Amino acid sequence: MTVARAYLRELSEHGFHEADTARFTAAWEQLEAAYFQRIAEVTAPFAEWRDRFRAAATETARLVEAHRAEARFLAVDALAAGELGRKHQRALASRIAALLDGARAELDDPGAVPETTSSWIVAMFFDRVYRRCTVPGAPDLPSQLPELMFLAISAYFGTATGLEELIPPP
Amino acid sequence: MADIVKAAAIARARFYENFASKEDCFFALYETATEATLDRVGTACATSIESFPERVSAGIAALLAAIEADRDAARACIVEGPAVGPPINGRFEKVIGDFAALLRTGRGDAGPSELPETVEETVVGGLYWLLYHALLEERPKRIGRLRPQLVEFSLIPFIGAEAAAAAAG
Numbered sequence: 475m476t477v478a479r480a481y482l483r484e485l486s487e488h489g490f491h492e493a494d495t496a497r498f499t500a501a502w503e504q505l506e507a508a509y510f511q512r513i514a515e516v517t518a519p520f521a522e523w524r525d526r527f528r529a530a531a532t533e534t535a536r537l538v539e540a541h542r543a544e545a546r547f548l549a550v551d552a553l554a555a556g557e558l559g560r561k562h563q564r565a566l567a568s569r570i571a572a573l574l575d576g577a578r579a580e581l582d583d584p585g586a587v588p589e590t591t592s593s594w595i596v597a598m599f600f601d602r603v604y605r606r607c608t609v610p611g612a613p614d615l616p617s618q619l620p621e622l623m624f625l626a627i628s629a630y631f632g633t634a635t636g637l638e639e640l641i642p643p644p
Numbered sequence: 645m646a647d648i649v650k651a652a653a654i655a656r657a658r659f660y661e662n663f664a665s666k667e668d669c670f671f672a673l674y675e676t677a678t679e680a681t682l683d684r685v686g687t688a689c690a691t692s693i694e695s696f697p698e699r700v701s702a703g704i705a706a707l708l709a710a711i712e713a714d715r716d717a718a719r720a721c722i723v724e725g726p727a728v729g730p731p732i733n734g735r736f737e738k739v740i741g742d743f744a745a746l747l748r749t750g751r752g753d754a755g756p757s758e759l760p761e762t763v764e765e766t767v768v769g770g771l772y773w774l775l776y777h778a779l780l781e782e783r784p785k786r787i788g789r790l791r792p793q794l795v796e797f798s799l800i801p802f803i804g805a806e807a808a809a810a811a812a813g
Contacts, residue, residue, distance in 0.1 A: 553727040560780060567777070587805075588793040593777070594770055601769030604726070605740075608733040613762070621760040625767070625801055633756070633804040640758055 478504040482547050490555040498555055502562045505544055510569075512537070523577045524627060530573075531599070531623060535615035538603055546607045549600065571596045577630040587630055595626040667731065674725060674732070677717045678739050681710045685743070689750055696754045697803060697811035701795045703746065704771075708791055711775070719779050722772070744768045747798070755802035763801055770797065 478501040481494075490498065516533045517526040538545040548566070552559030574592035578584040588594075599622060606612045620640050628636030645666060649656050663669040688706035689699035711718040725732050744764035751764075771794055778786050792812040799808035 550726075554729060556727065564777065564780065586809075588796060590774065590790075590793050591797075594774060594793075594797045597773035597777075598766050598770035600773050601740075602766065604773075605737070605769070608730075609737050618762075618766075621763060621766060624760075625763070625770075628800050628805060629797065632806070633800060636801075637756060637758065640760070 478502075478544070478547075482543050482551075485547065485551055490551070490559075495558060498552075498558060499562075501547070502552070505548060506562075506566060509537070523580050524631075527574065527577070527626065528623060531619060531626075532616075534599070535619055538606060538615045542607070545603060549603045550607045567593070567596050567600065574626075581630065591629050595629060598622060598625055667728070670720070670724075670728065671731070671735065673717065674721050674735060677714070677721050678735075678742075681707065682739075682742050682746070684710050686746055689746070696751050697795075697799055697807070699750045700747070700798050701811060701813075703750070704791055704794050704798065708787055708794075711779075711787055715779075722776050723779050726776075740765055740768050740772065743771075751802050759801060767798055767801065 481497045481501040485494075485498075512533060513530050516529045520526045520529055548563075552563055571592040574595055577592075578587070581587070602615060602618050602622060606615055620642075623639035624636045626636075627639055645656065645659075648666065648669070649659050652659070659669070663672065685703045685706045689703035693699045693702055711722075725736060744767070747764045747768060774790065774794065774797075775787070778790055796808045796812035799811055803811070
């Protein structure tokens with residue numbers, strides 16, 4: 475993570491330059507690998523999609539709050555790198571969406587929900603991360619989790635199931 | 645700057661009579677285009693249409709038509725906007741807030757009473773980034789084909805998945 479952190483510090487001070495392409499890519503790949511490794515760890519104990527998703531979403535929210543510079547790089551500063559940043563963001567979003575779409579396997583009719591459902595969920599989460607990083611006073615990610623979980627689970631399993639996510643744990 | 649004045653067929657001095665900088669010019673485009681689109685969507689889903697699902701469907705159709713009508717402006721606002729950096733943040737937040745307010749006004753009492761207050765912002769934010777990725781793909785027919793899915797996603801929290809799918813047609 476040292477390479478990524480050093481580059482992020484430099485990027486925040488001086489902005490992106492074309493000559494930084496290799497360092498940008500190295501930093502991105504390091505962060506992305508670390509993120510997916512962490513997600514694999516926190517979801518491993520669970521068998522059902524809903525529990526795995528909740529664990530992944532909770533850990534993602536925690537990481538965004540605990541590692542603000544890294545979250546900002548992935549969600550916001552990458553956009554200033556033009557096509558390079560967009561390419562990486564697109565690939566990351568597609569990878570997460572493919573994992574999320576595992577929910578279909580637990581549906582009676584896997585074709586019953588739109589094909590872009592997982593992309594929709596990724597888009598809503600990304601929007602919350604983006605705004606957390608750009609809007610002063612935006613709500614922290616953990617406080618948004620029940621709403622995001624409600625919207626995500628409703629999209630696959632219906633609103634009645636999704637509403638269970640809004641009930642505070644005892 | 646040379647490319648801008650050449651494309652607009654105006655002298656550089658004339659450009660600076662109207663805009664302080666390239667950034668100023670971009671924000672003028674951003675604000676004009678987003679306000680015109682908001683008006684267009686607001687008109688389309690005006691309360692003269694009886695049901696909330698129909699209003700959402702009409703609003704999204706109008707939004708996609710506005711994007712199709714001027715794809716360059718849409719790409720500039722939706723794709724290039726967030727790349728501008730901190731000066732765009734307040735404007736971006738306003739766009740999300742304005743469209744969310746439209747959705748909130750339109751839905752009236754639709755939806756479970758326990759829905760979080762910010763659910764409309766989250767829905768509109770999701771729509772925004774789906775359109776962002778669709779515009780990046782540069783496949784012209786893709787935007788129009790998104791309509792049923794965008795309608796369904798927008799309605800699910802308020803009227804349930806089954807009714808949303810039926811309304812999306």
